[in-house]
Amino acid sequence: MVMGYSKFPDIRRFSWESSKQQSWNTTVQKSASGRIRTMTNQLYPAWTIKASYNALTDEEARQLLGFVAERKGRYEPFLWLDPEDYRATGVTLVNTNGYYQALMNVGGYVEPVEYIEHVTVYVDGVKQADSAYSVEDGAIKFKTAPSGTVTADYTYYWLVHFSEDGITINKIFDNINKVSITLAVVR
Incomplete structure (x- = not known):
């Protein structure tokens, strides 16, 4: 589950x-x-x-x-x-009150997704350790706020x-x- x-x-x-x-x-x-x-x-x-x-x-x-x-x-x-629509790769995420919401992109139309797994997060292209962030309700929250561009790969449901x-x-x-x-x- x-x-x-x-x-x-x-x-x-x-x-x-x-x-x-x-x-x-x-x-x-x-x-x-x-x-x-x-x-x-x-x-x-x-x-x-x-x-x-x-x-x-x-x-x-x-x-x-x-x-x-x-x-x-x-x-x-x-x-x-x-x-067909389950994988996001290299998605740039925006900081909203300390959370980076996962998104799906369907032909240029973007909407948030709340159920993700197999998450890999990057800051300025550098892969982050799993212990550096947590995932809840499709949002990524860092333990220490990053100072660069946050991108991610994940599977969404x-x-x-x-x-x-x-x-x-x-x-x-x-x-x-x-x-x-x-x-x-x-x-």
């Missing part, structure tokens, strides 16, 4: 298809003259992730069924290590829950199972 949340089972090595949907809650007002005013109440987008696993073994299918049951469907959030209250696993052949899941990012 990381930060009290369970991790999704590591079944990423098999054939899969995925999609990510980003949505914003934007209000658009158009005046009689045609002028448009827009507003959003969201600081970050809502993300929906869909993944299909086409070749799960019977054991992996049972493991996934147990994981969903332990979460009680969509009741309990968990950590998702996305097959998405905090999600199942969009449905259960899953259906289809048995295709002996020891070959197929399942599709939809996840929603939790803030």
Whole structure:
């Protein structure tokens, strides 16, 4: 467990298809003259992730069924290590009240991440000892404030829950199972 949340089972090595949907809650007002005013109440987008696993073994299918049951469907959030978006390398971090928040960068759009591991921190390109800092809620805090540029490498997780209250696993052949899941990012 990381930060009290369970991790999704590591079944990423098999054939899969995925999609990510980003949505914003934007209000658009158009005046009689045609002028448009827009507003959003969201600081970050809502993300929906869909993944299909086409070749799960019977054991992996049972493991996934147990994981969903332990979460009680969509009741309990968990950590998702996305097959494509999970690693940050050489990210420049900004000091905010003594904390350096970890970030993910998706095509130039940056948002904070709260669940990281395998962290390596550098100050002015020099690797720092693990004892020089701590990591909490995706933020790096130094025991002694550094006086240079802080960069970091890390693995980050998405905090999600199942969009449905259960899953259906289809048995295709002996020891070959197929399942599709939809996840929603939790803030």
